[in-house]
Amino acid sequence: MNLNRKLSVAAITFIIASGSVFAQVKKKPVVSPKSKPVPVQLLVKGDPLPIDKDVIIGKLPNGLTYYIRQNAEPKNRAELYLVNKVGSVLENEDQQGLAHFTEHMAFNGTRDFPKNQMVDYLQKSGVKFGADLNAYTSFNETVYQLPLPTDSAQTFQNGFKILANWAGYLTFDPTEIDKERGVVLEEARLRGKNAQERLQQQVFPALLNNSRYATRIPIGKEDILKNFKPETIKSFYHDWYRPDLQAVIAVGDFDPKQVELLIKQNFSSLQNPAGEKPRVKYTVPPTPGTVVKIATDPEFPYTLAEIVVKHPATITRNTTDYLNDVRVQLFNQMLNARLGELLQKATPPFLFGRSTYAPFIGEQDAFTSIAVAKPGELEGAVKAVVAETERARKFGFTLTELERAKQDALVQMGNAYREKDKTPSVNFVNEYQQHFLSGEAIPGIDYEYNFYVSNIGKITLDQMNALASKFISDQNRVVIVEAPDKEKAKLPTESTLLQWISTAGQGLTAYVDNVSSEPLMSKLPEGTKVTNEVKDDALGTTTLTLGNGVKVICKPTQFRNDQIMITGYALGGTSLASDDDFTSANLAASIISGSGISKFNQGMLDKKLAGRNITVSPYISEFTQGISGNSSPADFETALQLVYLYFTDPRKDNDIWQSNINQTKSVLANRGLDPVSVYQDTVSAVLSNYNFRAMVTKPERLDAATLDKAYAFFKSRFADASGFTFTLVGNFNVEEIKPYLEHYLGALPSTNSKETYKNLDIHPAAGSITKIVNKGVAEKSTVQMVFSGAYDYNEANNLQMDALEEVLNIKLIERLREQESGVYAPGVRASYKKIPNGRYTITIFFGCAPENVDKLINATIEEIGKLKLNGALPLDIQKFAAEEARSTQQQMKENVFWAGFLASASQNNENPDDILKHVSNLEQITPQSTKEAATKYLNEKNLIKLILMPEKK
Structure with missing residues (x-):
């Protein structure tokens, strides 16, 4: 159970009420959890976390582990996985790349499915190769994924035969091996043979301390892939593909007892090899002090620094571990929120900055800070990112920051809890995979949600403020700089780089949390009433027309418990901008969506919406302009308020404009070094018949663009809502949301201009x-x-x-x-x-x-x-x-x-x-x-x- 990973896949929903700060329609729809939380107290330090009662975990006499869970989403579907504790780190010198090659051979001939018969069979069953049917090989594991229909008994049963064939019955036909060599070499070419791969070869020995991980990159070595003998790959398969290192995971819409029987029938005959090799756990040994590595490449288009402080890995197994995971999540969120605010300055100190404590590799975690610099500004970028961690270490976080982070964490966990009966099967598979590979606990969403509700309030500011000192160290630290060759003369020496890092905290002052207690809207707009209503019983939609001409297509669903998706469009877009004003117009939506609304800049708006499940943003495309977003039913009214304010009171922020212009110019500066970028720029030019609107923006066009033109164009595109059509899809009742639609969408400005797009005739030229x-x-x-x-x-x-x-x-x-x-x-x-x-x-x-x-x-x-x-x-x-x-x-x-x-x-x-x-x-x-x-x-x-x-x- 990787907490950060788990929460990132859950959408946002559960809120902590922050008081009545919004002008609201009286009646507000709320979807309540089906069961109320049961407090989970942290009574004994280090109590083991329970195992989710809904998963069946078993082990066959030969050592193979299995996980089975009945799950209804998606209906009539199942996710079948074969997980092997087998990866490139186990390869001998003459086997480098063969863990990955073995994965390829699993689709090129097994005992029961010779040559390509397996892929053919599955495609006929509606399984798409690459998109559905797939596999991956990493340092420590090889995982095969097989999504199947369960309403076809024969296909579903054969799925377990396929997994068993992968587990122990690959044929390694020499002819198929030779055919696959070219495919694997082309994969290596596609994914590598670029600046990133060349820099990796320079950096990995330092980053991974010359450990086995540094010399066992999964793609392997080209000469081995070209020349290995079939016996060599068969030996790897014989040694490591064995039941005591394998797990079958089955989650889906099926009878668990039948699945358990199918697993026993198909996998019990697998045997471990005589005199089996021990499965060594390789590590990355700690490095005393700090190692610095500066690497350059002629085609790398950025200059960046990365500071990696490695720590012993922690596996979440008990309540103490879990509560610490929550603290780490809050720490990462608060620190990166501060770094994000720096990007809102007129001259941001970096192109990208981030600091995160997370799992690393080789039995280690790491606190990693990354700064991507503008050309010639590496010092400022490094110091800015390091300074924020130092600020947190010296002065700590504020209580308001911590409370917002707690609210957001509860939103994420609460959403997973509310959607527990709609959770996709693959989410459970990922959890069980980590349980098998690393022993990470799988207590289940009921326990996790109740644990959060009961214990997150006990996390104190002092506890959070102690984490920065714990994470920061000059021991077991690696500092890396990667840059273009042409910047080599400007790069710092090792001593200079370390001096930047050590002095980044000088002259710091405490962080000031700029928040506002004012409401988004102080007055409820009067709006207009529904003037027409058309139902489509076949689709289950209702189309409403409001008095100002706005149309709203409503489709209530039960697909998600806590989601309403909101889209709105009208015709026009940047096609209506003149050539001279196009660049300004093309930047308009991104500038406005980053500037906030009304009297709230974007940073203040983000803080205002903390603890609420809302995303709403405007867009302007070539032929349309509109709104996209979603919310929980509980936050639907607030979402409509945001829609209303983007139409009626967008904010013009010169700092955001200057930041965007400066950042874009910095990215363009070295774009010509990267072959892929040069190629894609040519593709865009040719396919648009060299129309500048479809090509990469040139610096001179950026210089000619202005914030006033961008703002005016945005205002013009949203000045008339009579041509807008909104679509609402999710968990709502049409009659209950009508008052909201009438008050907010019905109040949008309307001039009945009947505008539409302009055909600029931009398309590929005819001919060869x-x-x-x-x-x-x-x-x-x-x-x-x-x-x-x-x-x-x-x-x-x-x-x-x-x-x-x-x-x-x-x-x-x-x-x-x-x-x-x-x-x-x-x-x-x-x-x-x-x-x-x-x-x-x-x-x-x-x-x-x-x-x-x-x-x-x-x-x-x-x-x-x-x-x-x-x-x-x-x-x-x-x-x-x-x-x-x-x-x-x-x-x-x-x-x-x-x-x-x-x-x-x-x-x-x-x-x-x-x-x-x-x-x-x-x-x-x-x-x-x-x-x-x-x-x-x-x-x-x-x-x-x-x-x-x-x-x-």
């Missing part, structure tokens, strides 16, 4: 175009092939386009990855739009060796030719239809899907009821329809090839 970018020192290429053209946007064509995308994706994985062994992860992305006019693009993308670019492009064209000639194979159509049906059925049980879908249908003037026929419409996909779609949309006469190649030597 090839653009090659020569950038980068590594032997690494990237390819994008972009087909584009006019498009008739409708449900039938959209379905055919989606099918073409997936079928082509299947074929290119088979050809470019499995047959050619030339790429790791080819991809196809089809996009189509109605606004401002009907257009489509189909982008094929992959990374590869430079010498293989032409061969793989030709192979891609060949596969496209087959589709044009014969259409898709029925098997590939079956795979697409199965996955599309499964994902659609799942998405229709999610608030986020409905919020986006209803807004999109409204914008495009579509009938939203069509979604109810989407699954049955999959029958329209045939070999002939895919043939016609390929011929129509994959026209080489409108093909742009964008290729990144290394610099010519």
